Amino acid sequence: MNDPTKALADDGLAPWRSPLARALHRNRALAYARYLQLATVRADGRPANRTVVFRGFVDTLSEKNLLKFVSDRRSQKMLQLESQAWAEACWYFPKTREQFRLSGRMLVVGQAQTRPQQQPATQQPETQHRLAAERQTTWQNLSDNARSQFYWPEPGAPCQPSADFQPVTIDDLHPPETFCLLLFNLDRVDHLELRGEPQNRFLYTKNKNQAWSCQSVNP
């Protein structure tokens, strides 16, 4: 294995992609190795934390190395991300005993992004188009089980008769407006290998010129 402190990629892939891909591969037998915990900040300043499912990387936009998640527009985390886009995910891989702490800003792609009149001035129509396409593809790739949840009653509201949770007719081509794509744009990755002797810990940081560097730090 190469020295990760020198593994600064010039193919557009961030240097932490390689150890993360390795961890995903080595833990692939565990379905829940694709689950990670995402922390955000509530309106009152308290932290929030919940499990989310990793849906792959997005490397087709001008900004590469984005981690992809999905979320219901009606969930609390959407409110939190609206007022504070910073998030930190903690990803523990049980088999290889390593942890990635991923810190950055979350971009929310909802149905609004597909409507040109609601475009933020800062986003080019071309970017808008790609985001909408990515949202639609992600929807199409979900299981029916995962898709059906976006038609359920409002998450977190007092419990309603279970009749409301019965399977619905799912439009497997066009996502409902509750369906949002989350794209996680990192500026800091903290990788800890518990199996080392003593342990290995690498800190990757992105500077203002969008260049990544890596430093070996004490565990």
Added chain:
Amino acid sequence: MNDPTKALADDGLAPWRSPLARALHRNRALAYARYLQLATVRADGRPANRTVVFRGFVDTLSEKNLLKFVSDRRSQKMLQLESQAWAEACWYFPKTREQFRLSGRMLVVGQAQTRPQQQPATQQPETQHRLAAERQTTWQNLSDNARSQFYWPEPGAPCQPSADFQPVTIDDLHPPETFCLLLFNLDRVDHLELRGEPQNRFLYTKNKNQAWSCQSVNP
């Protein structure tokens, strides 16, 4: 199984203790089922998130149902908790496919607590004594491996020669001043069972009179 919405205990144990104990028991074959992710807030307002090890409950203080963790005084989370005691832990149990989101305030018990002259005016000497005793017992119950980390060089600092991480002579009776006990005092627990049909989600909240209640909410 009883209806959890009615399981309001009168033995001093919070009603979420029973489902959490059940999850711990049913997942006991997985060592990492005792690992959870703890979110705090950084000085700049960004969230932080890392894996911590559950060290049991503390029910011997005036406030019961405290979750116990340990931490190095030199770690970033101690700085974060000093200025903002609110935290949220996310605990996913892989075998039973359920999640507990635990939200509350973290009490830090360091060496200072054992010195009477540094007592906060609000804490009784009796409480001080019990906290110091709990800290010492916890230290004594750690493995040598876990204890040795508190003698290592500063966490997160640029990497130092691995000679510094060699086994040290450990005082297994008296914790070093780097050793801190964290006691997590919850006011909100969100329990999600993914295996239900559709899924079950229970929200436990503690009111101003310290009484817990439970509500069934939409997943």
